[in-house]
Amino acid sequence: MKERLSWPDVSRGLSIIGVLILHVGMAVPYGTETALHKMNDEFAPLRMPLFFLVSGFFAVKVLRMSFVELCTKRLWLLAVPFVFWTPIERWLKAAELHYAYEKAFPIRKDYVEAVLTGQGIYWFLHALIAFTVILWATKFAPVWVSYVIVAVSVLGPGLLLSPWTQEHLPALAGLVGHPYLPFLIKYLCYLPPFLLGALLRPHIANFAQNAFHPFAMFIAAAGLWMGYSLLHAPEGPWKDTTNIVSSLLFLPLAVSVAVFLGYVPLLGKGIGFIGRHTLQIYIGHQLALTAVFGFFFRYRDEGFALTADRLVDTTGYWVMVCIPIAFAGGLVMHAVQKTPVLGWTMKPPAIAPLVESAQYNLRAAMRPARIPSRETDLE
Numbered sequence: 001m002k003e004r005l006s007w008p009d010v011s012r013g014l015s016i017i018g019v020l021i022l023h024v025g026m027a028v029p030y031g032t033e034t035a036l037h038k039m040n041d042e043f044a045p046l047r048m049p050l051f052f053l054v055s056g057f058f059a060v061k062v063l064r065m066s067f068v069e070l071c072t073k074r075l076w077l078l079a080v081p082f083v084f085w086t087p088i089e090r091w092l093k094a095a096e097l098h099y100a101y102e103k104a105f106p107i108r109k110d111y112v113e114a115v116l117t118g119q120g121i122y123w124f125l126h127a128l129i130a131f132t133v134i135l136w137a138t139k140f141a142p143v144w145v146s147y148v149i150v151a152v153s154v155l156g157p158g159l160l161l162s163p164w165t166q167e168h169l170p171a172l173a174g175l176v177g178h179p180y181l182p183f184l185i186k187y188l189c190y191l192p193p194f195l196l197g198a199l200l201r202p203h204i205a206n207f208a209q210n211a212f213h214p215f216a217m218f219i220a221a222a223g224l225w226m227g228y229s230l231l232h233a234p235e236g237p238w239k240d241t242t243n244i245v246s247s248l249l250f251l252p253l254a255v256s257v258a259v260f261l262g263y264v265p266l267l268g269k270g271i272g273f274i275g276r277h278t279l280q281i282y283i284g285h286q287l288a289l290t291a292v293f294g295f296f297f298r299y300r301d302e303g304f305a306l307t308a309d310r311l312v313d314t315t316g317y318w319v320m321v322c323i324p325i326a327f328a329g330g331l332v333m334h335a336v337q338k339t340p341v342l343g344w345t346m347k348p349p350a351i352a353p354l355v356e357s358a359q360y361n362l363r364a365a366m367r368p369a370r371i372p373s374r375e376t377d378l379e
Contacts, residue, residue, distance in 0.1 A: 006262035006272055007208050007255060008054045013275030014258065015051035018043045020285050023121070024322045027289045029304040030315040037319075045231060048124070049193040049247040050254045051278075052131070056197025057204060059132055063139045070136050072352040075129055080348040082125035085283050087111040090120055092287060096294040118183045121286045127187055131194045143199070150195050154248075156188040157240035189244050193251065207252065211259040220253040280337060280346065281330030288329025293322050 021040045025031035062074055090111060097103040106114075113119065118126030138146045159165055166173040175181055197204065210216050227249030233242040262268045274281065297318065308314045337346035 005208075006268065007258040008057060009272035009275035010258040010262050010268060011050050011054045011254065011275065012278045013271035013273070014043075014254075014261075015047055015054075016274060016278045016281050017271070018047040020281065020323070020326050022047070023286060023289065024319055024326055027293060027298070028315055028318045028322055029298075030306050031319050033306060034316055034319055036316075045227070045243065045247045046250050046254050048190055049251065050258075051124070052127075052190045052194040053197040053204075053251055053255075055128060056131070056135070056194035056199075057201055058197075059135055059194070060198040060201050062132055062136045063198070065136065067136075068355060069352065070132070072350075072355050074132055076348055076351055078125050078129050078132070080344070081279065081283060081346055082122055082129070083115055084345040085287075086115050086120050086122050089122065089283075089286055089290075090114055092290050093294075096290050096298070099295060100299045113180075117180055122283065123183060123186070124282070127183065127190060128194075130187065131191055134191070135195060135198055138195075146195060146199055150192045150199075153188045153191040153195075154244050155241055157185050157244070158238035160185070161237035161240070163237065185240060189240060189247075192244060192248060196248070204255065208255050208259050211256045216252070216256065220256045223249040223252045277330060277334060280333035281327065283346070284329030284331070284333035285326035286329070288325050288332065289322060292325050293318070 018040055021036060022044075025034060025037035025040070031037055059074075062070055065073065090106060094103070094105045098105060118130075134149070138149070160173055160176050175184055178184070207216055207219075211220075227246040230242045230246035230249065233239065261271060302313050304315050304318065305313055306315050311317050333346060337343045
């Protein structure tokens with residue numbers, strides 16, 4: 001039996017921990033001003049790019065699938081949790097705001113648009129569906145086309161936001177603010193690491209296997225230096241593009257760190273365990289923050305402050321309280337996954353055998369019936 005690689009699980013674990021801390025800081029008043037949130041911000045250029053690199057690393061198998069297999073063995077597993085939980089999370093957040101400010105609930109159209117356009121906290125599942133389809137489609141083209149897509153994705157934000165495009169191609173520039181394309185710039189930022197994770201899988205695997213070789217360490221250090229330089233490029237229409245490039249340059253170091261942490265007793269196993277339950281934590285953490293903190297503590301009369309006479313009134317205290325609440329949401333989703341029928345919303349039942357059986361029966365029904373020969377009839 002093939003041994004499971006540890007560094008991809010650690011990478012996903014680091015990513016989801018960073019996302020969880022980000023959302024906790026956004027949920028607690030003044031949480032974005034805490035030291036923990038600011039430390040987490042330093043990890044921002046790698047948080048989602050590292051996650052999508054690993055996702056692409058394992059998505060390469062779709063290149064061997066037919067369209068039916070793609071839909072039944074891959075997209076189905078991503079679409080069901082996204083379509084089911086997105087409206088629930090949106091409704092729960094709306095209920096919190098209605099409770100606090102008497103804001104109106106979204107109408108049915110809003111829920112449909114959230115699912116179709118990837119709005120909301122679970123946008124990453126929407127992105128994975130789109131990226132997986134793009135990756136699968138590249139198998140019908142020469143490999144250089146995939147690298148062209150990566151290059152266009154990297155340059156895309158800068159081109160769309162550039163003054164020249166806004167002046168000469170306003171319709172194209174207008175796509176950035178289109179109500180049905182709220183994800184455009186974000187997806188252009190994260191498509192490159194996903195595709196490169198699949199395209200460069202053998203090289204990434206070899207790099208991870210030799211992460212402590214002097215040459216690999218030099219590549220990681222050089223990427224850090226160049227990426228850090230680009231990260232501090234001046235603001236402007238090309239800022240998103242330079243941020244994408246800096247994130248890609250940081251990835252060798254991120255993989256090296258994940259490999260190193262995988263060897264650290266307890267810590268590596270703990271982060272890897274979290275990484276193996278990314279979906280449960282991602283879906284559950286925001287629901288828990290809203291249901292527990294949002295309804296019962298967010299609007300407390302005493303309020304919140306960065307510094308206060310009582311510890312219980314400080315933002316830092318509630319940030320530390322909300323982190324285990326968020327992880328508890330992941331535990332609840334893990335329990336939901338183990339629940340009959342309801343668990344299908346997290347881990348849908350396999351439909352590939354059913355579809356394959358239906359295809360076989362359809363082909364059999366459409367096959368012309370054999371007309372017996374006269375001699376056979378006489379016998």
